[in-house]
Amino acid sequence: MKIEVLGPGCINCQRLEKDVFNALAELNLDAEVVKVTDINKFSSYGILMTPGLVINGKIYSSGKIPVMETLKRWIEEENKKDNH
Numbered sequence: 001m002k003i004e005v006l007g008p009g010c011i012n013c014q015r016l017e018k019d020v021f022n023a024l025a026e027l028n029l030d031a032e033v034v035k036v037t038d039i040n041k042f043s044s045y046g047i048l049m050t051p052g053l054v055i056n057g058k059i060y061s062s063g064k065i066p067v068m069e070t071l072k073r074w075i076e077e078e079n080k081k082d083n084h
Helices: 011-027 039-045 068-082
Strands: 002-006 032-036 052-055 058-062
Touching: 002 011, 002 039, 011 032, 011 068, 039 052, 052 068
Parallel strands: 002 032
Antiparallel strands: 002 052, 052 058
16 A cells, blocks of 8 residues: 655644554554655645645545544555455
């Protein structure tokens, strides 16, 4: 599973990245977590507001930090897809 956190490095982007690592730890899952700071990459996904969250190439959020339970649910959904 590949999780991308899109943002220029602002406080919210850093918090989302930290939340992703915490969610993975709580779920006992491994993933490749990539911090994307290139604004051209954001626009290639159509993300205009950061932070953005992309899991396995699918945009899950833009412009906000999802609550932990939602974040964990998204990660679990993508993990199930990876394992089937």
